[in-house]
Amino acid sequence: MEEQPGFPEFVQQQAGKLLEQTLQHIGLTFISLLIAVIIGLPLGILITRRKKLAGIVLGIAGVLQTIPSIALLGFMIPLLGIGAKPAIVALFLYALLPIIRNTYTGILQVDPTVIDAATGMGMSKKQLLYQVQLPLAMPVLLAGIRTATVINVGVATLAAYIAAGGLGEFIFGGIALNNSNMILAGAIPSALLAIIFDWGIARLQKLRMRKVKTALYLLPFLLVILSSFYLLPAAYGTSLVAGFTPEFMGRKDGSLGLKQVYGLDMRTVVISDMIMYKAAYEKTLDVISGSTTDGRVKAFGLQALEDDKHIFPPYYAAPIARQETLDKYPELEPVLNKLSGIINDSIMTELNYRVDYQKQDPATVASAFLKAKGLLQTARHGTKGTIVIGAKMFGDGYVLANIYKLLVDGYTDLEAVTKTGLGGTKIAFEALTNGQIDLYPEYSGTGLLVILQANKAVVDTLISDKQKVYDYVSREFMQRYRIKWLPPVGFNNTYALMMRRQQAADLHITTITDLKEYLQHH
């Protein structure tokens, strides 16, 4: 990754936030580790005595370990909501296996002759455990805690997806905003934390037998101290809670704009786009940063607040493609343009609703849509070449990518493959410039603010007119990257603050200014 200039400046500017996130990160890691030790250690000891249980307990802990971390966090939300609780529980479950397994094997690998001698000399079970088994199992046991710590430092970055804070906020915000400094500001400290804790516990392991006792007393003490870090920040709050995506948090037309233009200051957590709508529906969040065409807006009965001071620019959605590819396959461009102007806001919302809420396959939705428009043609299974169509990891992208695939397959001798689920603007755009994908749907506003990172003066002159924005990015993209903006698809996808329809009505909030007024008085 190229080092962008100004990383030290970025860190300096964000020092407060960095410290807060780092403390949260350490706290999350160690609260869960502490609980895992409190539960895993006795469980590990128990299964050395009841061997029949060993298979079951280790089996369950092993299965938990194999659940992908983001999925495990997802499972926790219906049970525990969002925030620290589900994150701690998920991290705890991850830390459990190495601790139970190493306690178990640590105790079992103690020389049986030593156990025999200890028993034969008249040690009780308790004395045997504390004076012989645990001290001799200590290096293996500590290795388990060490593994668990390193796993937890890593997995804790994902806690940012469910509003639990930590260094993941910078990492995911940075990915979404194409901001390398921000990614590094999250990634470097979390890597350092992993290295430091790994080293620290390795030191403990190497202590002479004599000092192991001291280490034993020191460890729980340290765990508690480090755990308490989590409680330090987040001591302020308002009556309503907002959940914003990492991307929205750092955008000029996002959280920053809300503060500057509206003076909106509310308790905000960072949360993944994937669970944000549901969290609003389930009343764990009151205000979210939605996107207007998202199917879940309809599904969860949410209402967009009017942007009465116009900070969210309208975004044209349009496919952007490598000029190189378009030159190579001249038949491609007209095919892609068949969609131009066809999908308006309500159609897009409807399509997204079917995918997001009715859980229909994006490919099925795409083919039904084209059929209805009379645009569907059977695939020709062409062999002339392969076009890779990318999409970012949310609603619009999945459906659009599939529609383009069907068009290319049906109207040309090219074969299209989709590569959906690219983590954010940065990832999608870099895949495009590197030639890993040939085209993907993008928004004009995102191109302006996130990719081109146009300066304030330029933005101010353009932002109110969506055509000007489109023209500007078309020109700049071609010049800088040889990437072409094709004609817009038709709909505008813009950010909006959203609330539950019912709550907005109860509180008489229809505009963002209303929201700000309400917060000032409550």
Next chain:
Amino acid sequence: MIKLEHVNKSFHNGKLAVRDVSFEVNTGETLILLGTSGSGKTTTLRMINRLIAPDSGEIHVNGERVNAQQIESLRRNIGYVLQDNGLFPHYTVAENIGIVPTLLKWDKKRIEERTRSLMDKLHLSAADHYHVYPQQLSGGQQQRVGLARALAADPPVLLMDEPFGALDPVTRASVRKEFRTLDEISNKTVIMVTHDVQEAFELGDRICLMDNGAVQQTGTPAELLFQPANDFVSSFFHEQRFLLELNALRLADIRPWLHTSVPAENYSPVLRGDNSCWDALEQLTTLSAPVTISFEDALIRLDTSELMHAFTQYKQTVS
């Protein structure tokens, strides 16, 4: 005193490991459980300190049924020495020796005094070894520490499971000799498991020969050699019989066939009546001259042929 009555033990596979074993060991006596591997001797030993529970039969230690005694206090009053020493690798030599006294809540000063005196008796320099970990010691030294640990709380009973089995022959002989001359064990009831016949004859007051889980014969070394209870017993010692017989027979035993008495003022005795015939033979071959032996009733001077003659006479009378 230790007493076993009709003790049986079978393992999970249903095989009888110990069948109907009975014997008695008097206070101050050393009994050797001798047999090949799998003969049930170690299982028998481990039932005495309740590391294994018998299926049936009674075991008494110091006049009380072991099952009636609180298990930890029973074990703390029985010294236990293992073949692979079982020293705690995370304890220093001194801490290892002090384990049982600590369990018995002796005060620190008393433990330290006891530890130092035992180390001294077992030729482990306290200055060099007190704070050292077992891994830093030689095999012979480790076994001495194991012995010191078993003796630390001065238990009346000592159980030893092949205590010298893991040592090389030279170290083994020297540790064994030390053990034999140790005043600490002279008043203790000792049961030692071994498969080494030489060792059994050297250390045992009596030997309990086991095979296939059952006792074949219990008796003094001479009884086992000269009055074997069955074919197994006689064939067990077949290979080293002559050597063992010389070892087992004391000079006092062959006194009736020794006649050459000499005046006390002219000769100073080299051996006594409770020395073995082997000792006498050793002296005769090294000195290449007759040796003088002091018996209770007279001083006797004998040469090799007289010794062998008396030895043969004895064997004829007992068989």
